[in-house]
Amino acid sequence: MNPLKRLGRRRASVLALLAVTTLVTPAAATAAPDAVRASTLGAQAAQSGRYFGTAVAAGRLGDGTYTGILDREFNSVTPENEMKWDTIERSRGSFNFGPGDQIANRAAARGQRLRGHTLVWHQQLPSWVSSIRDANTLRGVMNNHITQVMNHYKGKVYAWDVVNEAFADGGSGQMRSSVFRDVLGTGFIEEAFRSARSADPSAKLCYNDYNIENWSDAKTQGVYRMVRDFKARGVPIDCVGLQSHFGAGGPPSSFQTTLSNFAALGVDVQITELDIAQAPTAAYANTVRACMNVARCTGITVWGIRDSDSWRSGENPLLFDRNGNKKPAYQSTLTALGGSAAAQRTGAPSPRSTAALPSSFRWSSSGALIAPKPDATHNIAGIKDPSVVYYNGKYHVFASTASSAGYNLVYLSFSDWSQAGSATHHYLDRTAIGAGYRAAPQVFYNTQQRLWYLVYQTGNASYSTNPDIGNPNGWSAPRNFYSSMPDIIKQNIGNGYWVDMWVICDSANCYLFSSDDNGHLYRSQTTVGQFPNGFTNTVIAAQDSKFAMFEASNVYKVQGSNQYLLLVEAIGSDGRRYFRSWTASSLAGSWSPLAASESNPFAKSSNVTFPAGTWTRDISHGEMIRAGYDQTLTIPACRLQYLYQGKDPNAGGDYNNLPWRLGLLTQSNSTC
Numbered sequence: 001m002n003p004l005k006r007l008g009r010r011r012a013s014v015l016a017l018l019a020v021t022t023l024v025t026p027a028a029a030t031a032a033p034d035a036v037r038a039s040t041l042g043a044q045a046a047q048s049g050r051y052f053g054t055a056v057a058a059g060r061l062g063d064g065t066y067t068g069i070l071d072r073e074f075n076s077v078t079p080e081n082e083m084k085w086d087t088i089e090r091s092r093g094s095f096n097f098g099p100g101d102q103i104a105n106r107a108a109a110r111g112q113r114l115r116g117h118t119l120v121w122h123q124q125l126p127s128w129v130s131s132i133r134d135a136n137t138l139r140g141v142m143n144n145h146i147t148q149v150m151n152h153y154k155g156k157v158y159a160w161d162v163v164n165e166a167f168a169d170g171g172s173g174q175m176r177s178s179v180f181r182d183v184l185g186t187g188f189i190e191e192a193f194r195s196a197r198s199a200d201p202s203a204k205l206c207y208n209d210y211n212i213e214n215w216s217d218a219k220t221q222g223v224y225r226m227v228r229d230f231k232a233r234g235v236p237i238d239c240v241g242l243q244s245h246f247g248a249g250g251p252p253s254s255f256q257t258t259l260s261n262f263a264a265l266g267v268d269v270q271i272t273e274l275d276i277a278q279a280p281t282a283a284y285a286n287t288v289r290a291c292m293n294v295a296r297c298t299g300i301t302v303w304g305i306r307d308s309d310s311w312r313s314g315e316n317p318l319l320f321d322r323n324g325n326k327k328p329a330y331q332s333t334l335t336a337l338g339g340s341a342a343a344q345r346t347g348a349p350s351p352r353s354t355a356a357l358p359s360s361f362r363w364s365s366s367g368a369l370i371a372p373k374p375d376a377t378h379n380i381a382g383i384k385d386p387s388v389v390y391y392n393g394k395y396h397v398f399a400s401t402a403s404s405a406g407y408n409l410v411y412l413s414f415s416d417w418s419q420a421g422s423a424t425h426h427y428l429d430r431t432a433i434g435a436g437y438r439a440a441p442q443v444f445y446n447t448q449q450r451l452w453y454l455v456y457q458t459g460n461a462s463y464s465t466n467p468d469i470g471n472p473n474g475w476s477a478p479r480n481f482y483s484s485m486p487d488i489i490k491q492n493i494g495n496g497y498w499v500d501m502w503v504i505c506d507s508a509n510c511y512l513f514s515s516d517d518n519g520h521l522y523r524s525q526t527t528v529g530q531f532p533n534g535f536t537n538t539v540i541a542a543q544d545s546k547f548a549m550f551e552a553s554n555v556y557k558v559q560g561s562n563q564y565l566l567l568v569e570a571i572g573s574d575g576r577r578y579f580r581s582w583t584a585s586s587l588a589g590s591w592s593p594l595a596a597s598e599s600n601p602f603a604k605s606s607n608v609t610f611p612a613g614t615w616t617r618d619i620s621h622g623e624m625i626r627a628g629y630d631q632t633l634t635i636p637a638c639r640l641q642y643l644y645q646g647k648d649p650n651a652g653g654d655y656n657n658l659p660w661r662l663g664l665l666t667q668s669n670s671t672c
């Protein structure tokens with residue numbers, strides 16, 4: 001939003017009619033086939049690409065009620081005790097795979113996944129191991145155990161709990177005392193993971209522990225630091241198992257945060273041993289929902305089938321009663337996985353959409369919720385280009401302030417959209433961000449650096465950081481992502497403007513997208529570790545005619561799928577702003593049209609209803625309400641909401657002085 005480009009903007013609207021003649025109407029996207037709402041836990045979890053598993057005891061496999069439920073409901077199993085050291089290698093060098101094989105072969109025959117549990121653990125460890133005092137001996141013994149066991153189960157185990165429960169309870173955040181730590185030092189975990197990777201490179205390697213579900217606990221932080229360090233140094237680790245043995249209160253309120261913070265390190269997360277005292281319906285539903293809300297939460301395992309099978313049987317913590325009947329928590333779990341109560345009652349499948357997005361959209365709009373609040377020193381005509389995250393019980397909105405004097409930024413927060421209009425506006429020109437041209441902000445939390453980032457345009461692509469999103473004075477002075485405009489942009493920008501910078505990261509890389517008001521979407525990249533430095537390899541990620549691919553691009557990860565969503569603002573044949581959409585399977589991939597035409601737009605006045613009155617015909621620069629707030633920019637697949645800028649259709653005059661307001665679209669054709 002270069003002030004200089006205002007003239008260009010007005011010209012753009014006038015010339016829009018011309019533009020449409022060159023707009024290539026993309027082929028209709030192929031609609032994702034409707035999935036079926038399932039009536040069992042495993043089938044329902046599979047619809048979002050997850051598994052739902054249980055611990056299995058070999059000794060119960062002769063019980064028909066038990067195996068009936070096992071094979072009906074679960075698509076993953078974990079041997080409850082049969083792969084522990086004291087079963088497999090009770091005496092040195094003598095391996096007993098019988099009970100483990102019984103479970104593994106049974107699962108393989110039924111297409112159930114197998115989680116291997118566990119290779120290195122201080123419990124259920126034979127005394128011949130725990131009495132070793134010589135480091136070389138213990139190292140050899142540990143590595144041999146890992147190698148023999150993993151070799152035996154090669155190709156059968158989806159994920160191994162390589163090391164179990166190595167961290168101490170309490171406030172230390174350190175590893176617990178065990179023969180492994182005491183004799184080999186804290187490096188034993190790294191050593192175990194390296195041996196495991198070379199024994200079976202195709203198995204996922206997990207670290208598994210309990211009491212790491214609450215984000216602020218010292219133990220959680222200790223494990224997080226270890227995983228971060230492993231990822232930074234290239235120590236092989238693929239997943240973190242959170243056992244999730246909960247009391248009746250269920251998961252801590254930060255559980256989803258913990259899952260997504262671990263996931264943001266570039267590992268899968270799994271709920272590996274779930275049981276909840278008295279099995280309250282809400283506690284189970286909350287646990288499942290937290291996992292569903294985190295794309296890399298790949299599966300859930302309950303620690304047993306019936307209450308009578310549980311290691312905590314006195315607390316009745318499971319989903320089936322001792323007669324094998326479904327308990328109320330079963331239903332809330334199925335529902336939280338996305339299953340239907342009706343399907344559950346009748347067993348009949350009913351239509352439902354998958355986690356994938358639909359290929360056309362309908363929306364209902366609020367009225368104008370947020371208007372400028374000029375004060376003595378801020379003569380503001382419009383509030384624009386919002387970025388929003390929901391964090392800590394509040395929406396945090398950053399936006400451009402516009403007037404004929406130019407552009408700067410504003411911040412406001414509120415707990416509910418009904419409060420949005422009365423929130424205080426904090427002008428960021430009074431902070432270290434400073435006065436002058438700053439516009440089109442984008443906010444996210446970088447989980448690795450534990451910093452909030454505000455990305456915005458200043459002529460260059462700039463950013464500020466802040467440890468506390470709620471403190472408007474905490475932002476650092478602007479820094480630039482590039483030393484100057486990348487050559488490829490110089491070569492293609494024509495009479496356009498370099499605008500609307502947007503950062504999104506996957507587990508390996510961060511990407512910086514930007515537009516040129518001349519039909520090009522650019523993409524640069526750096527590694528997650530180097531971010532915010534090192535943006536290079538700038539390429540044209542997508543292009544079309546000038547007005548068909550104008551500006552204000554957003555890129556998101558769609559929760560529970562491998563889809564990314566691209567939105568770009570276009571100018572329609574009526575001269576009004578609207579959004580087109582594309583999807584890709586990777587951030588550096590090529591974009592296929594989703595709802596990408598004027599007749600099938602992502603969001604345009606033609607597919608939006610205005611129950612409170614049509615206050616705008618432009619659906620312009622905005623941002624989706626995300627499922628989280630981190631650098632992965634994950635959005636839900638269902639019931640999308642989009643905060644956008646609109647304006648009185650009759651307003652005209654100086655572009656910078658237009659009366660832009662913010663409103664909220666809610667998807668009205670969501671089928672899930």
Ligand code: XIL
Nearest residue numbers: 080081117164210243273303310311
């Ligand atoms: C438990 C089993 O359920 C019991 O049958 C056994 O007697 C003890 O171990 N954390 C773990 C699991 O990683 O292996 C434990 O399983 C429960 C706690």
